[in-house]
Amino acid sequence: MLPRIDHIEVVEPLYQEFARVLQTKPYQGDISCQYSARLSVATDNSVYQQLPQLVLNPRNKFDVQIITQLANEEKFNKIKFSARGGGTGTNGQSLTPGIVVDLSKYMNRILEINVKENWVRVEAGVVKDQLNAYLRPFGFFFAPDLSTSNRATIGGMINTDASGQGSLYYGKTSDHVLELESILANGDFLHTKPMSMEAAEELSQEDSSLGKILKQVLASCKDNREQILEKFPRLNRFLTGYDLENVFNADLTQVDLSRIITGSEGSLAFVCEAKLDLNEILKAKTVINIKYDSFDSALRHSPALVEAKATSVETIDSKVLNLAKQDIVWHSVSDLITDVEGKVMDGINVVEYNGRSVEDLAEQVAELTARLDNEIENSIGGIIGYQVTSDLASINKLYAMRKKAVGLLGNTKGRQKPIAFAEDTAVPPENLADYIVEFRALLDSHNLQYGMFGHVDAGVLHVRPALDMCDPEQEVLLRQISDQVVALTAKYGGLMWGEHGRGYRSEYGPEFFGEELFLELRKVKGAFDPLNKMNPGKICTPLESTEKLVSVDAIKRGFYDRQIPIEVKDSFKSALDCNGNGLCFNYDADSPMCPSSKVTRDRRHSPKGRAGLMREWLRLLEVKGVDVLKLEQDVNGWSVKQLLEQTLFKMKSRFSNDYKNDFSHEVMEAMSGCLACKSCVSQCPIKVDVPDFKARFVNLYHTRYFRPLKDHLVANVEIITPILAKAPKLVNSVLGSKIYDKFSSATIGYVNTPLLSVPTLESSVNKQINAGVFEAFDLGKLEALSEEERKQYLLIVQDPFTSYYDAATVESMMLLAKKCGYKPVLLPFKPNGKAQHVKGFLSRFASTAKNSAEFLNKLQALNLSMVGLDASLVLCYRDEYKQILGDKRGDFSVLLAHEWLMPKLDEIKANIQLSSDIDYQLFSHCTEKTALPNSEAQWITIFQALGLSLQKQSVGCCGMAGTYGHEKVNLENSKALFESSWEPKVERLNSQQIVVTGFSCRSQTKRFADLKARHPAQVLAELL
Ligand SMILES: Cc1cc2nc3c(=O)[nH]c(=O)nc-3n(C[C@H](O)[C@H](O)[C@H](O)COP(=O)(O)OP(=O)(O)OC[C@H]3O[C@@H](n4cnc5c(N)ncnc54)[C@H](O)[C@@H]3O)c2cc1C
Ligand code: SF4
Ligand code: SF4
Secondary structure (H helix, E strand, O other): OOOOOOOOOOOOHHHHHHHHHHHOOOOOOEEEOOHHHHHHOOOOOOOEOOOOOEEEEOOOHHHHHHHHHHHOOHHHOOOOEEEEOOOOOOOOOOOOOOEEEEOOOOOOOEEEEEOOOOEEEEEOOOEHHHHHHHHHHHOEEOOOOOOOOOOOEHHHHHHHOOOOOOHHHHOOHHHHEEEEEEEOOOOOEEEEOOEEHHHHHHHOOOOOHHHHHHHHHHHHHHHOHHHHHHHOOOOOOOOOOOOOOOOEOOOOOEEOOHHHHOOOOOOOOEEEEEEEEOEEOOOEEEEEEEEEOOHHHHHHHHHHHHHOOOOEEEEEEHHHHHHHHOOOOHHHHOOOOOOOOOOOOOEEEEEEEEEOOHHHHHHHHHHHHHHHHHHHHOOOOOEEEEEEEOOHHHHHHHHHHHHOHHHHHHOOOOOOEEOOOOOEEEOOHHHHHHHHHHHHHHHHHOOOOOOEEEEHHHOEEEEOOEEOOOOHHHHHHHHHHHHHHHHHHHHOOOEOEOOOOOHHHHHHHHHHHOHHHHHHHHHHHHHHOOOOOEOOOOOOOOOOOOOOOOOOOOOEHHHHHOOOOHHHHHHOHHHHHOOOOOHHHOOOOOOOOOHHHHHHOOHHHOHHHHHHHHHHHHHHHHHOOOOHHHHHHHHOOOOHHHHHHHHHHHHHHHHOOOOOOOHHHHHHHHHHOOOOOOHHHHHOOOOOOHHHHHHHHHHHHOOOOOOOHHHHHHHOHHHHHHHHOOOHHHHHHHHOOHHHHHHHHHHOOEOOOOOOOOOOHHHHHHHHHHOOOOEOOOHHHHHHOOHHHHOOEEEEEOOHHHHHHOHHHHHHHHHHHHHOOOEEEEOOOOOOOHHHHHOOOHHHHHHHHHHHHHHHHHHHHOOOEEEEOOHHHHHHHHOHHHHHHHHHHOOOOOEEHHHHHHHHHHHHHHHOOOOOOOEEEEEOOHHHHHHOOOHHHHHHHHHHHOOOEEEEOOOOOOOOOOOHHHEHHHHHHHHHHHHHHHHHHHOOOOHHHEEEOOHHHHHHHHHHHOOOOEOHHHHHHHHO
16 A cells, blocks of 8 residues: 655755745745645756755745845845746756745736837746737737747746747847846845946946946956957857846947846846837748758758848758657648658758738748749759748748747657757857758767757757666766767857756856856856855856856756656656656646646646656655555455455554655645646647546555545446436436535535436437437347448447536437438447546546446447547547557547548538528637647538538637536636636627537536537537
8 A cells, every 4th residue: 555755855944944934024925845846846848856945936026025135134144046937948047956936926917018119018927928919919029939938938038048930130038128127135126227338337336236236247348348259159149147248238338237137047136027128010921941851951051041031040850840740730730841742851941031011022032932943943952842831820830830849859759868958059050050960970979869950040959869867877978968069069169058048057157258257257146146145056156155056967857767667667658758848837828738737827736747746756655665566456456355454544544643744645736636638648749648647646645545525426427427317307406506505515525516407318319219210229239230221320429427417419419410311329328437537546447448348349340330429538438448458448439529520521511501690619628629639620611511600719728627627626726717718708709609519618608607508519400
């Protein structure tokens, strides 16, 4: 049975005291000392792992000031901090052994916009895409782009001087910062904006924090100007550190301290607010995808493309393209990057032109395409083809694919995984092709796998060689290659950290800047942060400090992961493979990706958080000497003796003094918040499958601790509901009463229990059978049919929700099939088991799945078509059944309604044409549209073919997800999720227009918007 896990690292006494005193201050933010909260920010997208002591989530800049003022008291001198935003750093930029101050949770307000002067003022935790969504109606955008734009924050972007696609034209973050409001380690506010040299010199005489900083900056930058100009590379990219060059304008009449803070990786101050300059959205774009016979050809062609005045030139190699082809993302771009007949496409350049209208761009585009035609005809430069598009939606899809590239690389097979450590080198673009030849030779000499893509216009190359960080020898190799790449980039006049900042690569700073300039950096650091409290070890240390810089040899995640036995790692592969790129933190309420992460903004409640906790839990079990795989086998058995033993053990565990002191509770808390919507399984580039490992964890957790009553209720829903449905009116009169709701909320923890369908499905269908409309299920009769006759039949697979709570939908599907010329037959209800899986009753789920699969395989053997109406249950047959039954699942196939209709569409539309003046709006179930990305388009095609208009609405999770929304503990989050995405959209419509594929979503729409939504099959059936 599962032991108690108490081997967790406790918070150091100094930090415990800090947290205690902070609680007595008027600080309004969160203070988290829990191991799980600390672990959830102990990693980023890098190979490093560093456990902090505390996590703080300030609510506003005054909270940040309270934190820093308190830490400035002498007894807290040794307290260290790191600011954190999206935590998407690739080299441990935000990791710290001190306190993580996460500004992303609350400090994410857009404060002010001035459209006349083209600027916006925001808090540091605003996500880049959030800002651009806000700016779009004003016709503006914040130009610096980065692949992580749906989760990286403005604070993080400023501190890494982020940039990406289009930087040659639009510049980097530092080029768009007008003013900053920061807080220093001593608690002082620091407002920075450009000022005249005279004003700066005058202020530098003052005995204030600003005065001292200005004094040092002026001394360091003026006296060493020549050396600075000589040393700082002439690249489109800034080298992160302190921008000693651009703190002055070209003629030295202006000083802008914001330039020093931008790119300082949180080592100087907490940036709380920023005033940013905006660009006008140019309405027209034309993109030309140029295809090449080799990646080298693509690279060698890029300078000519820059010369052709493109706004941006992005390159992708064949490895990345091939990975994209295997991902969900490919269905959106496949027609934009088609293969060239008879040629192998081994690289592409995506060339973009921007302008006010497509006509404005026509001349440039025509010039380039004429050149391309000539080059293709004469076999010049390895160009094999190109495609042009000016459709903005298609262009966005292309860039979305490109933005996913890093994640896709993480999904490569085998133990060696692409990792970041030399992933953002930059060299002058004219040197790029030669540089890459040498870079490739270097990686090939170590027999490493890698994929490449990048911003060739800026000479930036993204490469993530695949290494196994659990192998100590490969960790040594990382250091070796790291050193070699530093030397190679220097040889080509470039930088190893060309885009993402330095983080643990800070040790290369002195080598790059030279001793003298590095000394100046240290003096500047000392002026801002004399006690080395801000992200210590990153960039540099104050001159007076004896503390060390961080190093690429720092403790890595592999150190912890390698403690988990290989078989366990393989078995819990997806938790181990999460590479922390943070795609699951997607801020957008209308994206299905992780509703629990969105609604809580708590990193523990994200796929990344849950995967990290799972890894640590597995590691700690190993430390305890527990064979977790054996444990799983043991608990999946069943006997009276075992049951008695377990009950006794659980009673002992529950009433032991150490009950609370168990890390498993923290893991359980994080898992309990998961809606099991499965968006992570398809949207995460690594396909981290939280519902799978959650179910396995919960299964084991309850070998030690009792299950709550509501879990038993949910797991037995498929037994209880058919019984209740024997007297639906009576049951509804009880379930629908306020007294029952209060009672159920207080005792079981279950609210707003849905009402059963009246009349029941059974009675409605029986009526139709008696009237000769439907046939009753009769296996013998079906077996006796000929192959040809069976083709006329459609078997309706029941699920507990649609059948018992939404019978009209099932009946509608049967009527629809009938009108389409088929013979629908309602199969007897067989439990599906999904609810048991969600609640981690794995052995019971296995037996339910076995029974159901046996029954469905029998029908499959007769070659009969089967349709189910609820996506999550139908998809459970495909996914969870495969996981639990393996080969024993058999090959039965249950289709969703649209999957059954699609291939028959020509035949159906020839017989049926419908008409309606309603503009139907489709709201799809998140599990369905993420697992079956074409499902929405297919429903639209079906409606159109039958003469109806249907449009897709982009929505996230509705917040119900099976029974999640009915659990009292989840009620608030369930409502908040509905309000953030569904409510504003459904409220604009009348209920006739609302077409909803998911049963949960229809219930939620009824519950919170009081609108009755219909399944698409019901809409169609009603029009027939
Ligand atoms: C898959 C992937 C692709 C990427 N692509 C790009 C790209 O195209 N272009 C690019 O530039 N980068 C890219 N990055 C790197 C990363 O996304 C950027 O560096 C981003 O700017 C970090 O933002 P964040 O909010 O996640 O910051 P974090 O990772 O949380 O922090 C980054 C640094 O900023 C500091 N910081 C954060 N907020 C504050 C604050 N308010 N005050 C003071 N210091 C603060 C932290 O201490 C840390 O040093 C990529 C990363 C990944 C994982
Ligand atoms: S769960 Fe997936 S999307 Fe989230 S950080 Fe891990 S790999 Fe990235
Ligand atoms: S199943 Fe849904 S809620 Fe759970 S972790 Fe995955 S995306 Fe988040």
